[in-house]
Amino acid sequence: SAVWRVASSPDSRLALSAGATMEETIRLWELETGHCLSVLRASASPINGILGIAWGSDQRLALSGGEDELVRLWDMQTRQCLCVLKGGHEGGVRNVAWSADRRRALSGDWHGGVRV
Secondary structure (H helix, E strand, O other), rough: HHHHEEEEOOOEEEEEEEEOOOOOOEEEEEEEOOOOEEEEEEEOOOOEEEEEEEEOOOOEEEEEEEEOOEEEEEEEEOOEEEEEOOOOOOEEEEEEEEEEOOOOOEEEEOOOEEEE
């Protein structure tokens, strides 16, 4: 399936990839070896792709956004979803980002909606 987003970790040792997977997953890669270290499952729903991913500056946290209109906050040390942010998006969450102070998650959807 297609890979829609790739995000390199702040130290450039790891990367996250996501896309149009049937099982809605994010893959964690070790860049030096090219090995997949982990597969993070975002949802049990079929046919929902991950449209956006972003690392936190300390590499401990990551964000993902998907066609299910949700944003997820990930703990990259445990590789578990910490919480699901339901922000009232209409249409898939196309992009996610961190605010400049790294205290807020930002997300944008297919219809031009932006949430903090």
